Amino acid sequence: MRLATWNVNSVRARLDRVLAWIDRSDVDVVALQETKCKDEQFPEQAFLDLGYEVAHHGLSQWNGVALVSRVGLEDVSTQFSPDVPHFGEPAAAEARAIGATCGGVRVWSLYVPNGRTLQDPHYVYKLAWLEALRSAGVGWLGQDPQAQVALVGDFNIAPTDDDVWDVDFFAGATHVSEPERAAFRSLVDAGFADVVRPYAPGPGTFTYWDYTQLRFPKRQGMRIDFVLGSPALQARVSGATIDREERKGKGASDHAPVIVELAPNA
DNA sequence: ATGGTAGTCCAACTA
Numbered sequence A: 001m002r003l004a005t006w007n008v009n010s011v012r013a014r015l016d017r018v019l020a021w022i023d024r025s026d027v028d029v030v031a032l033q034e035t036k037c038k039d040e041q042f043p044e045q046a047f048l049d050l051g052y053e054v055a056h057h058g059l060s061q062w063n064g065v066a067l068v069s070r071v072g073l074e075d076v077s078t079q080f081s082p083d084v085p086h087f088g089e090p091a092a093a094e095a096r097a098i099g100a101t102c103g104g105v106r107v108w109s110l111y112v113p114n115g116r117t118l119q120d121p122h123y124v125y126k127l128a129w130l131e132a133l134r135s136a137g138v139g140w141l142g143q144d145p146q147a148q149v150a151l152v153g154d155f156n157i158a159p160t161d162d163d164v165w166d167v168d169f170f171a172g173a174t175h176v177s178e179p180e181r182a183a184f185r186s187l188v189d190a191g192f193a194d195v196v197r198p199y200a201p202g203p204g205t206f207t208y209w210d211y212t213q214l215r216f217p218k219r220q221g222m223r224i225d226f227v228l229g230s231p232a233l234q235a236r237v238s239g240a241t242i243d244r245e246e247r248k249g250k251g252a253s254d255h256a257p258v259i260v261e262l263a264p265n266a
Numbered sequence B: 001a002t003g004g005t006a007g008t009c010c011a012a013c014t015a
Helices: A015-025 A044-050 A121-143 A178-189
Strands: A002-007 A029-033 A053-057 A067-071 A074-076 A099-104 A105-109 A149-154 A225-229 A237-242 A258-262
Touching: A002 A015, A002 A105, A002 A149, A002 A225, A015 A044, A029 A105, A029 A237, A053 A074, A053 A099, A067 A099, A067 A105, A121 A149, A121 A178, A225 A258
Parallel strands: A002 A029, A105 A149
Antiparallel strands: A002 A258, A029 A067, A053 A067, A074 A099, A099 A105, A149 A225, A237 A258
């Protein structure tokens, strides 16, 4: 089974590219982030025509997450915990998570809050959101240590200095702060390993390149998109790639797709 | 030449 995650930065603005990529990449399950639309605006039929089921969660023009699957899509949930923090004035839930069981794997498509700046309320929200995710993950593995769980998506964290093109450039910025990195490590310590890294070593291996300042051709990116797998899922991983080619050309998302190959269940 | 973003929807925000 091939499982992918991709922050598409608007599914409507680049629907043709998204469909073409899914079609030629032979992926069974794709987690999308930043669909940037409400449910009623999501172009579901185009995915159905390709032979995939879709579950989407979008509340406004911001955020938005989806799961696309041709191996089943069951038990959809848009809340990994009753304690997911809210944001805004008034505080409200945002469309940053959707989970479903696809081909026996519990897949969560996640769009972690950006944080904006270290002084912004959004940064506090980001850390609280990550703690709620960690707590939920501990609960799932506590109930069933053999559960096949994949926490995938845009984590908006560069876990190590090797995951940014220039450490000095990001001094004092979000994505690289110690509390964010500690939150990422806590997810790993809870049992959710970065299953891509062994197949995509760094430094200089990235999943995101800012649209500005010609960051992509200069190879100045960040590694912030991940597939984190529970122990039973890790055991099935036989390969992984970051599809840097998809970042090229007119109409590309600023993120590249990340793909993991899973061996059949033993 | 010494430059240089893109999405949501039209003013400003988000990333």
